Amino acid sequence: MAESFKLLAEYLKLPFVRYALIVGVLVALCSALLGVTLVLKRFSFIGDGLSHVAFGAMALASVLNIMNEMPVVLIFTIITAVLLLKTGQMAKIKGDAALAMISVGSLAIGYLLLNIFPPSGNLTADVCKTLFGSDSILTLKATEVWLSIALAIIVVGIFVFFYNKIFAITFDESFSKATGTRAGIYNLVIAVVIAVVIVISMKLVGSLLISALVIFPALSAMRVFKNFKAVTICAAVLSVVCTLTGIITSILVNLPIGSTIVAADIVAFLGFTLAGLIKRSVSK
């Protein structure tokens, strides 16, 4: 145990490890905050869908030899999020069908493009790391860290300042509209924020595992707490703890980072489910 702490202390001297921890915490926080809204609005799988769109956009940017892929990925993901969340009842292809179509299509087209026009000599490794985030979070540059910090501050700021409106739209959008709240604009804001969070989360857990980062903390918190504010705070704290645990465990034990974080989330979910059962039986 002492050896592990000593090794961890050595690792923390390395700048890229500190970057990974900083961005990991921020990404976990943003994902958890948005996750509560998405789970309650029954849009849990939108994280998965948008991450696949982001993968397709990333593939396109790689094939076009665009050095900085993030703007391209952000644009495509934001447009897709807006189309999915805003069109709502007016769409001819609704909800889960639209999401499935866009999600699978983007993944397939992205992989097809990478195979036809491979941007590097080791396509398998590049695709694997993008999909599962095995150690992408440990290869961040300082500029990427600052960008992630800026985006995270914006996301948290939006959530804090518009907390009441987000709460109202999450639980009863029709009533919110009837009382004069401009639900369309807030839905648009949520869509853009979700897209931004998804894009910055991809480096942490990869495209295929992003949904876990969004869903598990919220669901875990809901096992124990029934109040929106309590669930949100619990989900945020839980997500940060699981992410830190996942990153530290993976670098000490040589495991892929994305999967380890999700495993930590699963363990937390099981623990909170048990805690919820105990709480309910005690209150009876």
Next chain:
Amino acid sequence: MKKIFCITAVLAVMFTVCSCGAGGSSRNGRSGIKSNTGSVADTIKERIEGGKATEEPKSGSFRSDDLSSYGKKIDIDVTKMGSTMTYSQVSNFMTNADDYIGKVVKIKGNFTYGVGDDRYYFACIIQDATACCSQGIEFILKNGRQFPEEYPAVGDEITLVGVFDTYNEGKYQYIQLIDAYIEK
């Protein structure tokens, strides 16, 4: 009908742009420093495969240097890291090379070499944890040696200590360890 035409036109433009933007085996237009897969490792492999080596080095005369007598404090000891951290550290050497110039680095991997127009290139190849991919770092030994007699055999596990440096060749920047000691 108009929508179908528009979608077809967009797809056609997209594929046309893609085929213009990406060219076969060319790596032109990139700085040569890339994350993870590392164009340096690709280039080393290309040099090896396209090289004019005519014989395998005979390791009979190889002698290890005494790494403990290197004389400089080791700033980054990659040999003490786990496999995930090792690969990440080497990726960072590639992507943030300027941050490491002048630092004394210790690494462990497999020896390989390649032949250029007028020189040999020696490298230490490091595999990732799943062995699905590898990255290489070139090195230049401090004490002159005769190649191939006094170098390890290709594939031998070696440990290197050297000073991190970069150099440019053509459009690309490469990383290397200079003034290196080698141990097998």
